[in-house]
Amino acid sequence: MTNISGKAYPSERILSLRRKTVSAERYLSLEQAGIITRVYRQKSDLPVILKRAYSLSASLDEISITIDPQELIAGNRTVGIRAGVVFPEAGISWLEREIETLPSRPQDPFHVRPEDISFFRDHIAPFWRGKTLEDDIYGAAGEEISAIETVVKINQKDHAQGHICPDVKSWLIHGPSALAANALSLSGSSSGEKKLFFEAAGMVLAAACRFMERYSGLAARLAGDEPDEKLRGNLMQVSANCHNLSTGPPSTFREAVQSVWFLFVILQMESNASSFSPGRMDQYLIDFYRKDVAAGILDNEIALELMDALFIKFNQIVYMRNGKSARYFAGFPTGFNITVGGTGKNGEDASNELSYLILKAQEDIRLPQPNLTARLHRNSPDEFTDECSRIIGLGTGMPQVVNDESIIPAMRHAGIHDEDSFDYSLVGCVELSTSGNYLGWSDAAMFNLVKALELALNNGKCMLTGKQAGPNTGYLSGFPDYRSLEEAYRKQISHFVSKMTEVCTVVEKCHREHLPSPFLSSVVNHCLRNGTDVTAGGAKYNYSGIQAIQAANIADSLAVLKKLVFGDGLVGKAELLGALRNNFRDNEPLRQMCINRVPKYGNDVEWVDRIGAEWIEYFSEQLKRHRNFRGGPYQMGLYTVSAHVPMGQYVGATPDGRLACTPLADGGLSPMYGRDKEGPTSVLASVSRIPSRLAGNGSLLNMKFLPSMFSNETDRSKFTSFLKTLVKMPVHHIQFNVVSAEELKRAKADPEAYRGLTIRVAGYTAYFTELDSDLQDEIIQRTTQGENG
Amino acid sequence: MAETKGTIFRIRRFSIHDGPGIRTSVFLKGCPLRCSWCHSPEGIDAQISVWHTPGLCISCKRCLTACHNEALKMSSGSVLIDRAKCTLTGGCTEVCPAGAMQFTGRTITAQEVFREVRKDIAFYGTSGGGLTLTGGEPLFQPEFSLEILELCRKAGIHTAIETSLFADLDVAEKISSAAELIIADLKIFDPQEHETYTGQSNEKITGNFLFLAETGKALTVRIPLIPGITDTAENINAISAFAGSAGRNIPVELIEYNPLAANNYRRLGIPFQPDRVFNKDNL
Ligand code: SF4
């Protein structure tokens, strides 16, 4: 479809911009933190939503800006590329502890200028101490959070939750100036909280226009000083584009791309959060593209260069996390997820020229962001599926592939209307969302079902510390039969689910009180219609997502108990319990029996897979018994990002033969590494037994293939067939790593030589050499499916 | 239908290099040839025996205790099997916690094989794949092979056999007619050389091949590239010319030697001497 012949891609300009982006050193930037602090000081008696609006407006008016004369698409939230930004109103305690060690921490370090340390310690921290979102959450629920922390990790405690696919379509149709006028007129005709909301929205949208105008002015000034004619011409174009966008909606493809980027920059300037996602870009940009092509002012070459430029931009904003969180979400999964392909309203194929150009941009840029997702379905054209295979074969782990045939029914099951479910896209890593009207709160918490099982075997006591963590439900040694064990496990799960939802309610309430987000709300339906901030439930859909972790270890462990202990009786109850408490010390034969004597999830052994399915289902039912703070349902996700490593550190030895504190199975639905021996079709068969339809929040399956799978047309076509079969199975998602273990070992030993090497870590792509050493080891260990044989 | 049983040493799903599309390969045990380079030695003997995988062994010695024939002894972290004493009771495989002591194959009914093969039927449909019987030598267990092929064919699964074609003509004919594709491993063209390296002359093979070629059956030729033996230009050209002489367009594929073969010899306790294998002056 897209035929770009005869030219070398990417262009020199793109290569140069890419180089500059990748080689930029990351610094902590406190500029916006300073502005926010000043505004909150000056306006201390205003309602929070106005303080937030004034802070964002002041930031849009004052933050230092720059433009690289080569840039086709301008804009960033800091002068430095990939700077680490702090929003003090959300929480500062971690930075108070870690600011000095930011440069030396093992995962995702940042440089810190000495003057910033004193600015932070003298001016920022003292003002905010005790007043932040985090302070309130811990004040209200600190004890409850630590009481459940062995099993439940509550997220979003010290930052905005992000994770939204805004309504980019209407942003492009109206532009911020019209949206601002609308909000201001609504504020005139309303009262109370709604009036405040409209006032705040109008204020920040107007500031957004001024922000674009500042870029226009800067570009014009730079053009004046630019000796190179071509660069001057480009700067003048940037200036004109930014000016047009500050006064109205985009009228060309290039303006539309610039407009999309401004939207995401400003969202970051309001929230500083991960996983604001552009969604179905091929759908909302296609009209601009076709109009310009018809007018003769755009061809695929120019369009691709603009896509390339936008792709690079998505790598210039990173989300700085605290040291612990950086281990859970390693390598800056900023989570700008772009979705291509998929169905239209009536189930017809919706892929178009831009779907292919966006895939091509992935081939050109090959950086961690954006996170690229391809939607496949029954009627996906072979050409599209094969182009996905080709791009996957490049080995960047993208696009990840999702299955409309499995996901759309899951969304309907979760209560999404038909007019929205077909238009779903992915947010962040693999979180599911409709387009522009959905607050999924998709990372509310991670629920460690494996830890809950440990407690169920040990009367609620943690095997690592001996502390009582859950209710007293008896010891394995005392259970007369498997059913008593199941009973104990059910009690542990429902206990922690109840406690968890209580804490989640507090967290969401505090977000509403501290982080109302009028700019975000103006691009999430129906906040502007009903005058309600998105944090207060203004979106059409209001979910909260809880991740169930981890199907593989649950299925494998319970299968061992069912067969070896309660079935064959080959292993005694007390013997196994003792061995688990002792981390199988001096009992390697028993551990080997646990591993080898009972089949494992991922090998298409139905009875084992069904155990996993049963407990996933039970967990999902427990969630359904609760409602979130915004009145919406909880729903389950089956993904961990990279959290299976730190999550595993809290879990003692498990009956599946896993040693204490070692990683759990990765991804979400992946088998335990090294335990799937029958190849990728068996893995899919096992995975399809886990009820993904209950995973309205998304699920994740990692698969690794060797580069040889893609080295010639014949083999690649087999991979394409593999994808075509996927859409016949109830599996939501697969992401493919194409890399050899040998190569990764080399990369670990010689990071300098592999700086550009990217790898998928669960739901996203990161620079391999930037990952923590134990995470690197873990990735090297994972099964290599293509090697089956 | 009588439950036809056979002996296999492996079933491999997602097999992508044994015929078109995504396939399931079933490896039948037992082979009438004795190729000096054989890269799946566990497939040669029709008899199931036990073998040991040192990499998995945790030296717990449970197998030693379990063996009432004193056929096992421990030697520097791995277990040696005295095959003269072993009566294949399987006691060692039952107690080994690590899966390091195992039978080299298993007896299985054609129905059971079919049920395994059927599992990936969705993948065969999209990829044009199916079942491949390989080995060992599928023609060596004709009844068993035939029944598997027929069960698959009835279920609409594409069928292929990979074979040396060393069999009596009626066997070759019968089984070949039940499969949709024959992948013929032709190793050495010169009959004398063939006997030297495989223990048998290739007259039956070439005869069967020409017969099948004439029936119009879909055929592919594979030549395993064994350094110094089969990979000479002379041999490759001769086999290609032979395939061409059938007057049809029969594709010829060259297959690299499997570098992991040495590992399987170690597990079986059979001496593996690549020098001996690859250099015929030492024979
Ligand atoms: S199969 Fe029986 S006889 Fe042979 S080594 Fe094992 S235990 Fe001993």
Ligand code: SF4
């Ligand atoms: S029982 Fe298995 S693991 Fe133990 S020594 Fe024998 S072969 Fe090795």
